[in-house]
Amino acid sequence: MNSKNCKYELINAKKEHIPKIKQYKLSTIFEYAVDISEEEKPQIYNYVDNSIPKWQSKYQMIVVNNLVVGNVLVTPYEDGSLLDEIYIEEGYRNQGIGSSILENIVNQYSPLYLWVYKENKKAIRLYERFGFKIWKETETRFLMKR
Numbered sequence: 001m002n003s004k005n006c007k008y009e010l011i012n013a014k015k016e017h018i019p020k021i022k023q024y025k026l027s028t029i030f031e032y033a034v035d036i037s038e039e040e041k042p043q044i045y046n047y048v049d050n051s052i053p054k055w056q057s058k059y060q061m062i063v064v065n066n067l068v069v070g071n072v073l074v075t076p077y078e079d080g081s082l083l084d085e086i087y088i089e090e091g092y093r094n095q096g097i098g099s100s101i102l103e104n105i106v107n108q109y110s111p112l113y114l115w116v117y118k119e120n121k122k123a124i125r126l127y128e129r130f131g132f133k134i135w136k137e138t139e140t141r142f143l144m145k146r
Helices: 015-032 040-058 097-108 121-129
Strands: 009-012 060-064 067-077 080-088 112-117 133-137 141-145
Touching: 015 040, 015 067, 015 080, 040 067, 060 097, 067 097, 080 097, 097 121, 112 121, 121 141
Parallel strands: 080 112
Antiparallel strands: 009 060, 060 067, 067 080, 112 141, 133 141
């Protein structure tokens, strides 16, 4: 695939996409959330199991060549919207998909917030390029606002 030229489409998530969405969400949590204790893991799985069906109708799946390769979720938040989730499978990263989706979202929603793990330096740089600034922080994550 050509860099920065990957064609994709967004489709509304269906019930059959829920296992894939759970996989993506858990992958992000366990990759970037440092020091998760064994006691916390059941709580995380419970949170994921309960939150995804609740928001399923708002999820969009990222599709390339008829394959689901990621997802995106924007939800209401405080005085604006929250880019609650954006996930792209590793083999499809750095091809312009995330930037294209992010560009469309920032043009559609204002103000726009997002949470990002402090360890996810690459994503933080991308969000800063799109005008996001650190708004608040926790021990492990930044809340960014644009």
